[in-house]
Structures are given as C-alpha cells and as structure tokens.
Amino acid sequence: MSPIGRYGFFGPSGTFTEMALQAWAPAAGAPWTAYASVPATLAAVRAGEVDAAMVPIENSVEGGVTATLDALAGDPPLVVVGEVLVPITFVLAAPAGVSLADVDRVGTHSHAWAQVRGWMHANLPHAAYVPTLSTASAPATLAAEGTALFDAAVCAPIAATDNGLSVLAEDIGDIRSAVTRFVLVSRPGELPAPTGADKTTVVLYQRSDHAGGLLELLEQFATRGINMTRLESRPTKDSMGSYCFSIDCEGHLLDERVGEALMGLKRVCADVRFLGSYARADAQPAVVAPLNADEDFAAARAWLEALRRGSRP
Ligand SMILES: O=C(O)C(=O)Cc1ccccc1
Numbered sequence: 001m002s003p004i005g006r007y008g009f010f011g012p013s014g015t016f017t018e019m020a021l022q023a024w025a026p027a028a029g030a031p032w033t034a035y036a037s038v039p040a041t042l043a044a045v046r047a048g049e050v051d052a053a054m055v056p057i058e059n060s061v062e063g064g065v066t067a068t069l070d071a072l073a074g075d076p077p078l079v080v081v082g083e084v085l086v087p088i089t090f091v092l093a094a095p096a097g098v099s100l101a102d103v104d105r106v107g108t109h110s111h112a113w114a115q116v117r118g119w120m121h122a123n124l125p126h127a128a129y130v131p132t133l134s135t136a137s138a139p140a141t142l143a144a145e146g147t148a149l150f151d152a153a154v155c156a157p158i159a160a161t162d163n164g165l166s167v168l169a170e171d172i173g174d175i176r177s178a179v180t181r182f183v184l185v186s187r188p189g190e191l192p193a194p195t196g197a198d199k200t201t202v203v204l205y206q207r208s209d210h211a212g213g214l215l216e217l218l219e220q221f222a223t224r225g226i227n228m229t230r231l232e233s234r235p236t237k238d239s240m241g242s243y244c245f246s247i248d249c250e251g252h253l254l255d256e257r258v259g260e261a262l263m264g265l266k267r268v269c270a271d272v273r274f275l276g277s278y279a280r281a282d283a284q285p286a287v288v289a290p291l292n293a294d295e296d297f298a299a300a301r302a303w304l305e306a307l308r309r310g311s312r313p
Pocket residue numbers: 010014015016017018056059088109111112133134135136180
C-alpha cells in the first residue's frame with residue numbers, strides 16, 4: 001500500500017479516536033484534520049479531503065458503534081486498511097469550583113455514558129445525561145462556555161487536563177479492562193499486504209428472508225475453516241424486519257479460503273459489500289482449520305484443471 005499523506009479523525013483533540021491515530025501514526029508528517037462526527041469523518045474520506053481517517057467501530061463493553069457500521073457500508077465505497085485497540089479510562093471533570101455535590105448534569109458521548117452507568121448510579125444517581133458529539137467536546141464546552149449546558153464531563157484524562165478542568169473522580173469506567181477498537185478507513189485501492197494475522201470485513205445482504213437463511217451465509221465461512229470474530233445484524237432501513245449482517249472474519253482476501261468464501265457468499269447473497277482486509281491489531285495469526293490452507297485449495301484446483309484438460313492426474 002502506498003504511504004498515507006493526509007489523515008483525518010473523529011475529533012476534536014482529546015478524543016479516544018485521536019489516541020488511536022497517535023498509536024497508528026506516531027510520527028505524524030502532515031497535519032491531521034479533526035471532524036466533529038463519524039459521518040463527517042467518513043464523508044471527508046469519500047470527498048478526498050483526507051487519504052485515510054480513524055473512527056471507532058466496536059467497544060468491548062457497549063458493542064458496535066452503529067454510526068460507523070452504517071456509514072461505512074454506504075456509497076461511494078470505503079475500505080478498512082488497519083485497526084488499533086485502545087484501552088479506555090474515563091474521568092469525571094469539571095471547572096474549578098464545581099464539586100461532586102454540585103453535579104446535576106453530565107455531558108459526554110453516548111458510548112462513554114453507557115460505560116459509566118454503574119458509577120453514575122452509585123455516585124450521582126440523580127444526574128441527568130447530556131449527550132455531546134464526542135467525549136472531548138464535553139470538556140471543551142465546559143472550558144469555553146462554563147456550566148450553561150452541563151456541570152461536568154466524562155472524558156479521557158488528557159482531555160480534562162488540556163481544557164484546564166479539575167478531575168472530580170478518576171477511573172470511573174464500570175469495566176476497568178474496557179477496550180475500544182478503531183479502524184483506519186480509506187477509499188478502495190491497493191490492498192494492504194497479507195501478514196498471516198489479518199481480518200476481513202464484509203456486509204452481507206440476503207436474497208430473501210427464509211428459514212436457515214443466516215445459516216446459509218455462515219456455512220460459507222464454516223466449510224472453509226474460517227473463524228469469525230464479529231457478527232452484527234443491522235437494519236437495512238428499507239422496511240421493518242429487514243436486516244443485513246456485518247461480519248469480521250480471520251484471514252485476508254488474498255488467502256484462498258477467504259476468496260472462496262467470498263465467491264460462495266456472492267452466489268447466495270443479494271449483495272456482498274467488501275469492507276477491507278487488514279492486519280490485526282493483536283497480531284494473532286489466523287487459526288486455519290485443517291485442509292483449508294492455501295496449498296490445499298491450490299492442489300484441488302490443479303486437480304480439477306487437469307481433469308478439465310482431459311488428463312487423469
Ligand atoms: O468520543 C470519543 O472520545 C471517541 O473517540 C469515541 C469513543 C467514545 C467512548 C469510548 C470510546 C470511543
């Protein structure tokens with residue numbers, strides 16, 4: 001893959017997404033552009049304002065980031081070219097002079113609120129939740145406008161410090177080991193090279209709703225010994241009860257078993273949206289079921305081709 005010049009991210013500065021981009025590209029060459037929402041970030045990639053952008057896709061506590069899953073599958077096509085895992089730590093931050101007892105309204109991103117619900121219930125049971133575009137925009141609003149909209153913010157420790165806020169409580173996440181998975185998204189082009197520890201992301205649209213329909217899709221992975229790492233159903237938005245399936249599996253498009261599975265899916269699905277093959281953040285090599293290695297497929301194909309030529313191998 002050619003080097004990426006211009007990066008975008010779901011900002012502003014101080015979001016967990018910016019931390020993911022810092023982990024991906026520690027020696028930033030060109031300036032990075034922050035966008036206020038996931039759709040705005042992906043629109044900038046589609047429009048060619050940036051070459052690639054970082055967005056959150058999945059959290060170990062709250063699950064899929066639906067804004068990303070839905071916007072990724074839209075048009076014109078986009079692909080994932082990399083992933084980053086970031087451990088998530090939240091603080092409760094407020095302007096100087098505001099104490100815990102003064103906090104009636106808390107501003108933060110919906111995914112952050114979902115991850116501190118238990119702490120809020122135990123410590124601020126009457127606090128109202130005020131949604132903000134990102135975790136970092138909440139402390140930025142407190143710094144710029146004071147407590148007009150909310151009294152405190154749930155954000156990353158760095159976002160509290162950068163906005164000159166006091167930390168009222170540290171490490172308030174209900175699950176201390178929470179991790180968010182971020183993906184680097186680009187316009188389709190050259191594929192990242194296979195590493196042996198890759199993932200492939202697809203969105204599958206069924207031909208019709210019928211008994212065993214989902215099983216038919218899953219069989220395409222199972223019969224080629226491919227392990228799936230994420231499966232989510234999302235409404236197609238066409239009509240009530242109509243769903244597509246967003247799937248991550250182990251392996252790369254250039255692996256024989258993955259290529260064969262995608263051909264199988266193409267036959268049985270109304271549409272298959274390929275959303276990229278990229279190196280796994282944890283570098284865990286793919287587990288390939290016996291007799292599903294590249295050489296097994298190559299030997300079977302050579303045998304068939306020989307038969308078709310009229311020889312008896
Ligand atoms: O708002 C942010 O900081 C983000 O990057 C999105 C997010 C929100 C909550 C947990 C992980 C990522």
